[in-house]
Amino acid sequence: MVKENVSKKGKALRKLSKPRKDGKPKKDERWKSPQKIRDVLGMSSTGTPFPDKVIAKVLSEEDQEVHKFFQRKTQATLADLIMDTPINTVENKRLFMRAFLLFIQKCFLLATFSANVTPRAYPALFNVENTKQRNWALHVHNFLIE
Numbered sequence: 001m002v003k004e005n006v007s008k009k010g011k012a013l014r015k016l017s018k019p020r021k022d023g024k025p026k027k028d029e030r031w032k033s034p035q036k037i038r039d040v041l042g043m044s045s046t047g048t049p050f051p052d053k054v055i056a057k058v059l060s061e062e063d064q065e066v067h068k069f070f071q072r073k074t075q076a077t078l079a080d081l082i083m084d085t086p087i088n089t090v091e092n093k094r095l096f097m098r099a100f101l102l103f104i105q106k107c108f109l110l111a112t113f114s115a116n117v118t119p120r121a122y123p124a125l126f127n128v129e130n131t132k133q134r135n136w137a138l139h140v141h142n143f144l145i146e
Contacts, residue, residue: 034137045137050123078103
């Protein structure tokens with residue numbers, strides 16, 4: 001039964017990634033809805049949407065420090081941060097969660113050819129305690145249709 005489910009997801013992903021016959025990109029056609037992404041990747045499509053972008057001027061001082069710390073991080077620096085961060089305090093746990101969320105977005109959900117993390121991933125840095133209540137499918141959908 002698990003193999004059938006994986007097979008269905010694989011077929012759906014292949015179908016979504018097929019180019020048009022004329023070779024032009026069809027992003028708008030491929031990713032018609034966050035529900036399609038939810039079905040393929042099994043992510044949450046309900047809850048609070050992420051903001052479109054982070055405006056540093058309106059962030060609290062603590063959030064501005066977090067934003068500055070994670071700006072221009074690469075996949076390698078995030079991986080090092082994840083591996084080297086002990087989870088012995090609440091602050092370290094938040095640091096680990098932020099680094100892990102950015103790493104997952106950089107590698108899988110919001111992958112780009114750039115070495116740095118896309119700014120579209122930054123809204124996930126704030127309020128990490130509520131990541132399960134976020135609309136991840138819509139977040140990925142908005143990135144893909146841009």
